[in-house]
Amino acid sequence: MSDAAVTVQAKSLAKNFGRRTAIAGVDLTLSTGECLALFGPNGAGKTTLLRLIAGLLKPTAGTVRVQGVDVRRDTHARSLVGLISHHSMLYASLTALENVEFTARLYGLPEPRAAARRALESMQVSEGARAPVRTLSRGLQQRVSIARATVHEPSVVLLDEPYSGLDEAGAAALTSLLQSLRARGATLLVVTHNVVEGLALATHAAIMTEGRFARFEQRGGAFGAGFDAQRYAAEYRELVRHAG
Amino acid sequence: MQGRTPGFLAASWIVARKDLAIELRTRSAFLSVVMFALLGLVIFFFAWDPTAVSAIDLAPGVLWVTFTFAGLLGLHRSFGAELQDRAIDALLVAPVEREAIYAGKAIANAIFVSAVLLVAVPAVALFYNLPLVRAVSALGLVGVLAAIGLVAIGTLFSAMAVNTRMAELLLPMLSLPFFVPIVLASAQASTRMLANRPFVDEVLPWLKILIAFDIVFAVACTVAFPHTLEE
C-alpha cells in the first residue's frame, strides 16, 4: 500500500431524511495516517457523516468510499471500518472479554479470544475484564467499547465524541491508542467538542454547520507549525453561537 | 490481522450464540416463561368439564394457545439488549449481512422456545392424562413445526415493537393474527394424531399447511428485516 493511498473519499455527498436535509454536499479526501478533527454545533450533520462513511446509511446523492470500496454494498469490506460513539454498544450482562471476543468472531479474526485480550490490554482494561459490563464505571465501559471497536485493526476509525465520559486516565489511554493507530497507518475521523484535544491529534480540522463544511484546514496549509489553536477555538465558538 | 469474514450461516450462529449466552447469564426470562406456560396449562384444566370434552380433544388446543402466549412473553426480550446501548449499531457496522442478524436472533429464539416445549409437552401429557409416548411424539413433532413459524414472525415483529411506545402491547397485537393459522393447524393435527385418525387424509393436510407457513414466513421475514432498518 503506497504512502499516499486514499482511504476515505466523499464526493458531493448528500443525505436527506424525508424532507429534512442532514448533509447538504460534502467533499472529503483523507489518506493513510491522516486524522480529521470535526467540530460543529449539534444537529450540524457530524454524526450523520460518520454513519454514512461507516455504511450505516445510504447517501441520497453523491458517493462515499473507503479504500475505493462502497462499504454499504460490499459487506465484507466493512471490516475496514471501526465505529466508536458515546453509546458503548456493549451488552450489559456479558463481560468485557465476552463482548470484545464476540466482536472479534464477527470480524472473522483467527484467534478471537487472544485478540480480545490484546485489545483490552491496549486500553488498560484488565481487572474489570471478567465482570459483567454493567458493573463497570462509565469510563471503564468506554475503554472496553474502544477495545471492541478496534480489535480488528481497522484502517479507518470513526469516533463520535469518544472523550465524553472518560476520566483523565481513560482520555490519556485513548489519545495514546489513537496515536499508535495513526502510526500504524490508520485514518481517523474524530467528532469532538473539545477543540484543543481534537487539534492535538489532527492533520486536518473542519467545522461543520447545516450539513456542510464551513471551514476546512490542513497541516502544511493554514493549519501548520505557527497555528494558533486558541484563536481557532475562539473562532469556532463564534461560529457555533451564530449557527445555534 | 484480517481474517476471513464469516459467511451467512456462520455469522447467524455467532449472533445466536451471543443471544443464548446473554439468556443463560440472566436465566430469569426462561424460568418466567416456563412458569407462565405451566400455570396456563393448570388454569385451563380447572376451566374444563371432562364430561363435555375429552382430554384428547382439548389438551392440544390448550397447549398451543398457552405456548403461543408464553412464547410472546419470551420473544419480547429479543431486541431489548440490542437497543440498550446501541449494540445494534455495532452489529450493523460489522461485516455480516443484515439478514444474518435476523437469522441469528431467530435461531436463538427457536432454541429458547424449544426448551419451553421440552417442559410444556410432558407437562400437558401429565396433567391431562394423555397416552405418554404417543402424546410426546405427536406434540413434539407439531411443536417443532409450530415453533418455527412463531419464531419467524415473533422475531421480526419484536424488532419493530421494541422501537415503539407500547412495545408489550404491540407485539401481541401484531403477531396474533399471524399466529392463528399456526395454532389452528397445530391443534387440528395433534388432536387427530392423538385420536389415531387416518394420517394421510386428516393429519397430513394440516401438517402441510404448517410447513408451507413456516417456509413462506421464514423467507419473507428474513427478507423483510433489512427493510425495517434505517437507511
Add this chain to the structure above:
Amino acid sequence: MTSTRPRPVFDWLLAVAILAVVGAIVRIAFFTPVELLQGAAQKIYYIHVPAILSAYVALGIVAVMSIVYLWLHDERADRLAESAGEIALLFTTVTLSTGPIWAKPIWGAWWTWDARLTLTLFLWFVTAAYLVLRGAVDDPLMRGRYSAVLAVLAVLLIPFIHLSVYLFRTLHPMPIVLKPDRPSLPPEMLTTFLISLAAFLFFCIVLIRARYRLALLREEPVVP
C-alpha cells in the same frame, strides 16, 4: 409572518358522494321490492356487499402503496396507504356490523365461521393492527417502513387464513345452518345493487382523497 398551511376548501366531491350514498339507501328502502323468501332483512345485502367490496379496494391501495413505499421511499405513497387504511377499517366495520343483522333472521345464527366471514374478521384485526402500529411510532420514516412491512406480510397471510378455514370446514362438519343459495337477482334488484355498489365505491375513493388532504393539512411545515 408566513401562512404556510393551505386553508381547507369545501370538499364538493365528498358532498356529492354523500348524496349518492343517501340516494342509494333511499332507493334500497323505498324503491326496491322486498325479497320473497328472506323478507326485509335481505335489503341489508345492498349495503353489506358493497361495503366489503369497497374495503377490498381500499386494502388493495394499502398493499400496493406499501410496496411502492418500500421501493421508492416516497412519503406520498405512505400518506396514501395511511388514508386508505383508515377508510378500509371504516368499511370493514360496516361490513362486520351489517353482516350479523342480515344473518340472524336469514341463517338463524349471528355468526358462522365460514371462509368469507372469518377472512373479513381477520382483515379487520390486521387493519386495526396496522393503524395501531402507525400510532405507536413517532418518527415518520420509521413509521412508513414498519407499516409497509406489516402490510406486505399481511398480504401473504391472507391465503393461509383462507386455506385454514376452508380445510377446517371441510374436515369438520359444522352444525347445519339454513343458508339459501346466493340469490339470483331479478333485474330491479340487480339495478339497485349496482347503484349501491357504484355509490359506495365512489364514496370510498372520495373519502380516501379527503383523508389524504387532511393528512397534508396536518403535517407541520418543515422549519427552515
